[in-house]
Amino acid sequence: MTQSQLRTNEAELIKSVCAGEREAFYELVRPYERMIYATAISVVKNPADAEEVAQEAVLKAFSHLSTFRAEAKFSTWLVQITYNEARMKLKKAHPHLYESIDDQQQNEEGDFWPKDYADWRPIPSELLEQKEIRQAVRNAINSLSPSYREVLVLRDVQHLSIKETSTILGISEPNVKTRLHRARLLLRDSLAPGIDGSWIQGQPYRKARAW
Amino acid sequence: MATIEISCVEVWRQISDYLDDEISPEMRERMEAHFKACAHCTAVLDGTRNVVELVGDGRVFQMPDGFSKRLYKKLQKLP
Numbered sequence: 247m248t249q250s251q252l253r254t255n256e257a258e259l260i261k262s263v264c265a266g267e268r269e270a271f272y273e274l275v276r277p278y279e280r281m282i283y284a285t286a287i288s289v290v291k292n293p294a295d296a297e298e299v300a301q302e303a304v305l306k307a308f309s310h311l312s313t314f315r316a317e318a319k320f321s322t323w324l325v326q327i328t329y330n331e332a333r334m335k336l337k338k339a340h341p342h343l344y345e346s347i348d349d350q351q352q353n354e355e356g357d358f359w360p361k362d363y364a365d366w367r368p369i370p371s372e373l374l375e376q377k378e379i380r381q382a383v384r385n386a387i388n389s390l391s392p393s394y395r396e397v398l399v400l401r402d403v404q405h406l407s408i409k410e411t412s413t414i415l416g417i418s419e420p421n422v423k424t425r426l427h428r429a430r431l432l433l434r435d436s437l438a439p440g441i442d443g444s445w446i447q448g449q450p451y452r453k454a455r456a457w
Numbered sequence: 458m459a460t461i462e463i464s465c466v467e468v469w470r471q472i473s474d475y476l477d478d479e480i481s482p483e484m485r486e487r488m489e490a491h492f493k494a495c496a497h498c499t500a501v502l503d504g505t506r507n508v509v510e511l512v513g514d515g516r517v518f519q520m521p522d523g524f525s526k527r528l529y530k531k532l533q534k535l536p
Contacts, residue, residue, distance in 0.1 A: 272532055279525055284518040293521050300524075301531050308535065357466055360501045374516045383517050402512045408479075427473035433512065434504040 256320045263311055271308055278321055281404050282328050288399035289332035291388055299335050303328040319410065325400070326414045358431050386436045394429035401426050460490045468498045472505050 247255065262270035275282075282303060287296035307327050314323055374380055387395060400411040401422070412419045468491050474480045475488055492499045511517070 268532070268535070272529055275528075276525070279528065280515065280518070280520055283520045283524065287518055297521060297524060297527070301528055304528060305531065305535070308532065357470060359466075360469060360504075374511065374514050380517055380519075383511050387512065387517075398512065402509050403518060405513065408477075423474060423477075423479065427470075430473050430476075430505050430508055431469070431501075433508045434501070437508060437511070438504045 253319075257316060260311060260314065260320070263308075271311070274320070275304055275307070275324070278324055281321065281325060284399060284403050285325050285328040286332045288387070288395055288403070289329065289392070290336055295335060295339075296332075299328065299332045302335075303331040306331065322406075322410050322413055325404070325406070329396075329414060358428055360431055360435060382437065386433050389436065390429055390432060394425050394432065397422055397425040398429040398433070402430070460487050463487050463491055465491075465495060465498055468492075468495070469501060472502055475502070476506060476509060 256274060259270045259274040263274065279300075282300045283296055286299040286303070287293065290296050290299055303324070307324055310327075314320065374383075387398065390398065396415060397411060400406045400414060401408070406414070408419050408422050411422045415422070417425075468488055471480055471484060471488060475485065480488070492502060
């Protein structure tokens with residue numbers, strides 16, 4: 247389905263829901279379930295809370311569907327609602343731990359120096375068949391500060407555009423790029439050494455390091 | 458015209474935009490010339506590309522079993 251077909255299809259479904267056909271809402275939301283879940287877990291971090299947030303977000307989307315403006319993208323709107331729900335939940339659960347996204351502007355200036363120059367050969371996708379590797383990737387993502395994690399999840403997990411990410415998070419496009427850049431390099435630093443030895447067993451490992 | 462050389466620091470600064478194709482053709486050319494000659498930056502590039510691939514794989518954030526079913530039930534319960 248092309249983007250415009252998808253939009254037309256979604257617009258029809260939205261009309262049906264607003265006219266009282268509740269079943270149409272599930273059809274509208276179903277393609278975005280994973281997106282909603284991944285968004286929620288990137289903020290609240292644990293699966294049970296993420297599921298609760300996802301459900302609350304979907305219910306909220308249902309009750310506010312009439313406020314959805316057709317010029318926006320339905321998926322963007324849905325992810326935005328999910329973010330708000332997730333942040334609210336986090337704030338309620340850990341008011342003292344909650345880090346304001348706006349307070350995280352520091353450290354974004356200046357250059358990032360990669361720590362490790364490990365020669366990380368292309369990884370076979372079978373690597374992700376291993377539960378421990380999936381866990382290692384999740385842990386690495388979770389260890390990022392919220393401002394980096396959110397941008398990374400929207401761009402690299404959800405594959406949203408720079409523009410959509412900037413709309414959802416309410417930050418500028420250059421800011422999206424800067425945070426994404428930092429997030430990717432931080433992840434590389436934390437995951438690259440794991441590839442060494444323990445991840446690719448039995449294969450000779452070569453480091454390219456001149457200093 | 459010869460490609461103008463760039464430093465490793467400048468390459469690191471642009472690596473993410475390079476992967477997203479958010480740089481000018483001139484910058485791309487300069488970076489590619491640099492990668493040919495610099496094993497460190499190539500390693501950083503490969504690692505970063507691998508990270509993007511790993512993270513982008515749908516298996517990292519799998520929905521819990523029964524997620525859709527429970528969501529559907531919630532929706533059905535709406536007044």
